[in-house]
Amino acid sequence: MEKTLTYDFCEMTIHTNYVIVVMKEGVDITPEHNHVLVDVTNQYFKNTPFVYITHRINSYSVNPKIYFETAKIKNLRGFAVVSKDYKAKVNAEIEKMFFSKPFEIFGDLDEAKQWAEALVKQ
Template sequence: MLKPLMKERLIQKYSLDMGEVFFFENYLIIEVAEGICFNHEKATELSLLTNLHFGNRPFGYISHRINSYSLKPTDYMKIREVFPNLAVFVVVAYTTAQEISVKIERIFYHDKIMIFETLEMAVASVKKCLELETQEK
């Protein structure tokens, strides 16, 4: 469960079959439910919400991996189609197995996936990356 550690106001929380999704101004935090297989279909479902909240603006995606679930790594090849405005992708990993999983996911994602040990560090990094991207434009 998401701790009330954010200085920013939570815009919207969704409780979906795939898990909990928390939307902030420029990023989301997803906590995928235990035992779910997160695949292209679920990413597409999530993209409807990202389009609603972020429109064409760049956004950050934080995967807060507090539960054990599976991913379909080959679906990462399609992630850019599903989230065209995704500017930064971050994972909060709590175990060595999760870190190894992210390293495998990087092979299929074809872009940078940052790993952090705490949600606080992940949020700070996402905010900094989005700030830098805004300055570059």
């Protein structure tokens, strides 16, 4: 399964065991954006474990409070950040402190996909 959903703040590609999200340039991600994630996961991953992969191609900001709500998604097994940018990786290390489930940072999208597949199968 692969389906792409486009929103004013991001593009989501739904796969069998994970969703890959690319945020748009300059967006300020707030807890309100989390409602879209919850709706998407309820529609495409209902009662099915999955991993959220954010592919940080563009520059944007994230309110760390969003992770408290994101972690409440019962079937969410983990969260991956993919970026080659040093600053984005440092920011992700800070964000990691706000998330209570597995949270990994990768420089390569394929590595994140492999991690997601393994995490879902556990």
